[in-house]
Amino acid sequence: MTFILRRLAALIGVLIASSFLVFAAMYAAPGSPENFLVQGRTVSPDVLAAIRAQYSLDDPFLVRFWNWLINVLQGDFGRSLANQQDVGDLLAGRLPTTLMLVSLAAIIIVVLGVGLGILAGTKGGIVDKVVLLGSNLGFAIPTFFAALILMSIFSVGLGWFPVFGSGDGFFDRIWHLSLPALALALPSSAVVARITRTSIREERDSEHSVMARARGVAEGLVMRRHVIRNSMLPVSTIVGVHIAGLIAGSFVVEYAFTLDGIGTLLVNAVQRKDFAVVQAIAIVLVAAFGVINLLVDLLYASIDPRVKVQQTR
Amino acid sequence: MKQFAERMGTLGLIACGIILVVVLGALLAPIIAPYDPTIGSVTQRYQGMSAEHWFGTDQAGRDIFSRLVWGARSSLTGPLIVVVITAIFGTTIALTAVWFGGFVDSALSRVLDLLFAFPNLLLAMLAIAVFGPSLTTAALALAVAYIPYSARVVRSMAMRERNLPYIRSPELQGIPGAVITVRHLLPNVAPLIVTGATINFGFAMIELAALSFLGLGVQPPEADWGLMVSNGQQSLLNGYPAESVLAGLSIVITVAAVGYVGERLGGRAAAGRKA
Amino acid sequence: MLDITTLSLTIGPDRQILRDVSLSVAAGEAVGLVGESGSGKSMTLRSILQIEPTGSEVTGSITLDDVDVRALRGEELRRMRANDVSMIAQNPHAVLNPVLPVERYLIEGMHDAQGQPTRTARLRAGELLEQVGIDAVDRVLRSYPHQLSGGMLQRVVIAGAIAGKPRLMLADEPTTALDVTTQAEVMAILDECRHELGMAMLFVTHDLDLAAAVCDRIAVMKDGEIVEIGLPEQLRDNPQHPYTRTLMESRPAGITWTLEGDTTP
Ligand SMILES: Nc1ncnc2c1ncn2[C@@H]1O[C@H](COP(=O)(O)OP(=O)(O)OP(=O)(O)O)[C@@H](O)[C@H]1O
Ligand SMILES: [Mg+2]
Numbered sequence: 001m002t003f004i005l006r007r008l009a010a011l012i013g014v015l016i017a018s019s020f021l022v023f024a025a026m027y028a029a030p031g032s033p034e035n036f037l038v039q040g041r042t043v044s045p046d047v048l049a050a051i052r053a054q055y056s057l058d059d060p061f062l063v064r065f066w067n068w069l070i071n072v073l074q075g076d077f078g079r080s081l082a083n084q085q086d087v088g089d090l091l092a093g094r095l096p097t098t099l100m101l102v103s104l105a106a107i108i109i110v111v112l113g114v115g116l117g118i119l120a121g122t123k124g125g126i127v128d129k130v131v132l133l134g135s136n137l138g139f140a141i142p143t144f145f146a147a148l149i150l151m152s153i154f155s156v157g158l159g160w161f162p163v164f165g166s167g168d169g170f171f172d173r174i175w176h177l178s179l180p181a182l183a184l185a186l187p188s189s190a191v192v193a194r195i196t197r198t199s200i201r202e203e204r205d206s207e208h209s210v211m212a213r214a215r216g217v218a219e220g221l222v223m224r225r226h227v228i229r230n231s232m233l234p235v236s237t238i239v240g241v242h243i244a245g246l247i248a249g250s251f252v253v254e255y256a257f258t259l260d261g262i263g264t265l266l267v268n269a270v271q272r273k274d275f276a277v278v279q280a281i282a283i284v285l286v287a288a289f290g291v292i293n294l295l296v297d298l299l300y301a302s303i304d305p306r307v308k309v310q311q312t313r
Numbered sequence: 314m315k316q317f318a319e320r321m322g323t324l325g326l327i328a329c330g331i332i333l334v335v336v337l338g339a340l341l342a343p344i345i346a347p348y349d350p351t352i353g354s355v356t357q358r359y360q361g362m363s364a365e366h367w368f369g370t371d372q373a374g375r376d377i378f379s380r381l382v383w384g385a386r387s388s389l390t391g392p393l394i395v396v397v398i399t400a401i402f403g404t405t406i407a408l409t410a411v412w413f414g415g416f417v418d419s420a421l422s423r424v425l426d427l428l429f430a431f432p433n434l435l436l437a438m439l440a441i442a443v444f445g446p447s448l449t450t451a452a453l454a455l456a457v458a459y460i461p462y463s464a465r466v467v468r469s470m471a472m473r474e475r476n477l478p479y480i481r482s483p484e485l486q487g488i489p490g491a492v493i494t495v496r497h498l499l500p501n502v503a504p505l506i507v508t509g510a511t512i513n514f515g516f517a518m519i520e521l522a523a524l525s526f527l528g529l530g531v532q533p534p535e536a537d538w539g540l541m542v543s544n545g546q547q548s549l550l551n552g553y554p555a556e557s558v559l560a561g562l563s564i565v566i567t568v569a570a571v572g573y574v575g576e577r578l579g580g581r582a583a584a585g586r587k588a
Numbered sequence: 589m590l591d592i593t594t595l596s597l598t599i600g601p602d603r604q605i606l607r608d609v610s611l612s613v614a615a616g617e618a619v620g621l622v623g624e625s626g627s628g629k630s631m632t633l634r635s636i637l638q639i640e641p642t643g644s645e646v647t648g649s650i651t652l653d654d655v656d657v658r659a660l661r662g663e664e665l666r667r668m669r670a671n672d673v674s675m676i677a678q679n680p681h682a683v684l685n686p687v688l689p690v691e692r693y694l695i696e697g698m699h700d701a702q703g704q705p706t707r708t709a710r711l712r713a714g715e716l717l718e719q720v721g722i723d724a725v726d727r728v729l730r731s732y733p734h735q736l737s738g739g740m741l742q743r744v745v746i747a748g749a750i751a752g753k754p755r756l757m758l759a760d761e762p763t764t765a766l767d768v769t770t771q772a773e774v775m776a777i778l779d780e781c782r783h784e785l786g787m788a789m790l791f792v793t794h795d796l797d798l799a800a801a802v803c804d805r806i807a808v809m810k811d812g813e814i815v816e817i818g819l820p821e822q823l824r825d826n827p828q829h830p831y832t833r834t835l836m837e838s839r840p841a842g843i844t845w846t847l848e849g850d851t852t853p
Contacts (some may be wrong), residue, residue, distance in 0.1 A: 005595070066665060152604050205641070205642065205684035206682075207677065207679070207683060208684060208685045210639050211675070211677055212685075212696065213638075213639060213669070214639045214669055214675050215669060215670065215674070215675075215696070215697050215701050215748070216666045216668075216669035216670025216671070216697075216701035216702070217666075217670075217696060218666060218701075219698075225685070225688075225696075226685055229687070232685060233687070261699055287759070303687070304687055305686075305687055305732040305734070306687075306732070306734050308823070
C-alpha cells in the first residue's frame with residue numbers, strides 16, 4: 001500500500017516537472033504567439049495589445065505557468081490558437097478513436113505476440129523457425145509502412161476493410177480500426193513473441209519444472225503451471241512497456257490512415273505551431289504513459305510474490 | 314577475421330553484406346545515382362521499370378533508383394547522429410553518476426526519470442514544435458530521448474565494477490577519478506555501449522523515418538526513405554507501388570540487418586564478459 | 589531392487605560424463621554414492637528418473653524390480669515417477685516454483701501426480717509437515733518458497749518425497765545447501781522417515797563420514813566411474829583404491845554423525 005502511494009507521489013512529481021518543462025519550451029520557442037495569432041496580417045498596436053491581454057501574454061512566466069497549471073487541474077486546457085476551439089473539447093472528441101486503437105493493438109500484442117511466442121517455445125521445429133524468422137523481420141517493419149501495405153492489400157485490393165476514417169458505433173469502429181491496430185501492433189508483437197519464446201525455453205529446463213516432471217506431474221500440467229506461467233513474469237513487463245509505447249506509435253498510424261485521433265491532432269498542431277494544443281496533448285500523453293507504466297508495475301507485483309516483499313520492506 | 318565470420322554465421326555475413334551495400338550506396342551516391350534525385354520532369358511521371366529508369370519514376374517524374382540511393386544518406390546519417398550523441402552523453406552521465414555516487418547520482422537519476430516520462434516520439438515532436446521541422450532537430454531530440462536508456466544500462470554495469478579492487482586500489486593511490494574512469498571503467502563498459510548503439514540505430518532509423526513520414530523530419534524535395542514512403546502513398550493506392558514499397562523495404566532490410574549483427578555482437582560482448 | 593548396469597552418459601559430441609557405472613540397491617537398503625564435485629553423482633541419479641539434461645546420450649540399463657525404467661514412456665514413466673521413486677534435489681530453493689505457495693507444491697505431488705483426491709491431499713499436507721518436524725504448519729503451508737529458510741524448504745521437499753510412500757528414495761546431497769546445525773536435523777528426519785517407511789535409498793554426498801553413518805554400503809565415484817564399492821568399515825579400515833584413501837585422509841574433522849535408528853554398528 002505504501003508502495004502504491006509512493007509510486008503515485010513520484011508520478012505526480014514527474015507530471016508537474018514535465019508540464020513545467022513543456023510549458024517552458026513553448027514559452028522559449030522562437031517567434032511570438034501573437035504573430036501566430038495575427039497570421040502575418042498587419043494590425044494596429046492597439047489590437048496587438050488587446051490580443052496580448054486576452055491571452056495574458058504580458059504576465060511573468062511563472063505566473064502564466066501557475067495559471068495554466070491551475071486551469072489544467074480544473075480541466076481547462078485553454079483555447080486552440082489556430083481556431084479558438086476549446087482544447088479540452090477538441091481532445092475529448094478525439095479520445096475515443098485513439099483509446100480504441102491502442103486497446104485493439106494491445107489485445108493484438110497479447111494474443112499474437114504472446115500466443116506465437118508460446119507456440120514457438122513449446123512446439124519447436126518448423127513452427128519455431130518460422131516464428132523466429134517472422135519476429136526478426138517483424139520488429140524492423142515501421143508501423144507506417146505496415147499501414148500502407150495492409151491498406152493497399154486489404155482495403156484497396158480486396159476491399160475487405162475501409163480505407164480511411166474511424167467509423168461510428170462500436171462495431172463499425174472496430175471494423176475501421178482493425179487494420180490500423182494490426183499495423184500498430186506488428187513490431188511490438190514481433191519483439192514480444194521473441195521474448196516469450198526465449199523465456200519459455202529457459203523455464204522449460206528450470207529446476208522446478210524438471211523436478212515437477214520427476215515427481216510424476218503430467219507434461220501438459222508442467223507446461224501450464226510451471227513453464228508457461230513462470231515465463232509470463234518477464235513477458236508481462238515487456239508487454240507493459242510495449243503497450244505504453246503504443247501511445248506514441250499511434251500518432252503515426254493515425255496519420256497514415258487519416259483517423260481522427262489524438263495523434264493526428266498532435267501532428268497537425270505541431271505542423272501549425274498551435275502551442276496550446278501541443279502542450280495539452282503532451283501533458284495528457286505523459287500522464288497516460290506514466291499511469292500505464294505504474295499499472296504494469298503494480299500488476300507485476302501482484303503476480304510475483306517475491307516482488308511484493310522486496311517493495312514493501 | 315575468421316573468428317568474426319564464425320561469430321556472425323551465414324545470416325550474419327549476409328546482414329553485414331547488406332549494411333556494406335547500403336553504406337557504400339550512401340557514400341558513393343553522386344557516382345552511382347544516374348539522375349538528380351530532386352529534379353523530375355512532368356513528361357516522365359509514373360514510368361515503369363526500364364533500362365533508363367531501373368525502378369521507374371515517381372509522380373513528379375523523378376528517378377526512383379536515384380532517390381533510393383540518395384535517400385540512403387539522410388536515412389543513415391540521422392540514426393548515426395542519434396547513436397553517437399546518445400552513446401557519448403549516456404556514457405558520460407552514467408560514469409559521472411557512478412564515480413561520484415551519492416547526491417550527484419541521485420540528482421542525475423531524477424533528471425533521467427523526467428526524460429523517461431516522455432515517449433520518444435512525443436519528445437521529438439515537442440522539439441520540432443519549438444524549433445521547426447528538420448532532420449537535425451528530429452535527430453537531436455531523439456538522442457535526448459534515448460540518453461536515459463543508454464545511461465541506465467551503462468550505470469548499472471559500471472556500478473558493479475565500481476567497488477572492485479582494480480578500481481579501488483588506484484583510487485586509494487590518489488590517481489584522479491577521471492583518469493581511472495577513462496582508463497579502467499570505460500573499457501569495461503565499452504562492449505555494452507557498442508551493443509546498445511546497434512540496438513539504438515535500428516530504433517532511431519524507424520523513428521526518424523516515421524517523423525519524416527509525418528512531414529516533421531527530412532523536408533521535401535530531399536530524398537529520404539521515410540519521406541518516400543509517405544510521398545508514394547497516393548501513388549501506391551492508385552496502383553503505382555514502386556516508390557513506397559521499395560523505400561519501405563529498404564528500411565526493413567537495413568534495420569533487420571543492423572539488428573541481427575547487433576544481436577550477434579551482443580552475444581560476443583556477453584560471452585567476453587563471462588570469460 | 590534397483591540395478592544399474594554399465595550406465596554411460598555423454599553430452600554433446602565428446603563430453604563423457606558417466607562411464608560404465610554399475611550399482612545395485614536392495615529393497616530397504618541404503619547405498620551411499622560418494623565423490624568429489626563434478627564426478628557425476630547427480631547425473632547418475634537423474635538418469636534413473638530420465639531427467640538428465642536435454643541432449644544427453646544414455647546407454648546401459650537401469651531396472652527397478654526388473655522393469656527397465658529407461659524404456660518407460662508416457663503414462664508408465666509418469667506413474668513410476670509418482671509412485672515408486674522420489675528424489676530430493678541438491679538445492680531446495682530451486683525445486684519449488686517460486687510463485688506458488690508451499691501447499692500447492694505438496695498438493696501437486698499428491699493430487700496431480702499420485703491421483704489422491706484434493707481434499708485428502710490437503711489434509712495430508714499438514715500431517716506430512718508435522719512428520720518432518722515443522723511446528724508452524726499453517727504458516728509454512730501458506731508461505732512462498734522465498735519466505736522460508738533452506739532447512740525449512742528441504743523439510744518440505746522431504747515431506748513431498750515421502751508422501752507417496754515410494755520404494756526408493758534418491759537423495760542428492762540433501763544437506764549440502766544447509767548450515768551445519770540444520771544439516772544434522774534434516775539428516776535425522778530423512779533417516780527416520782526412511783526407516784519408518786522401509787524405503788531403499790541411494791544417497792549422494794561428498795562427505796564420507798556422513799555416508800558411513802547413514803548407509804549400509806558405499807560406492808566411490810571419480811570422473812564418472814565407480815572406483816570402489818564396499819561396507820563403510822571396509823572403506824574406512826582398508827580402502828582398496830588410492831582415490832578412496834585420499835578421500836579418507838582429506839575428510840574434514842567436522843561433525844560426527846550419530847543418527848537415531850542407525851542400523852550400522
Ligand atoms: N546440463 C549440462 N550440460 C553439460 N554438462 C553438464 C550439465 N550438467 C552437468 N554437467 C557436467 O556433468 C558432470 C557431472 O555433473 P554432476 O552434477 O553429476 O556432478 P556431481 O557429482 O553431482 O557434483 P556436485 O557434487 O557438484 O553436485 C560435471 O562435469 C558437469 O560439468
Ligand atoms: Mg550434484
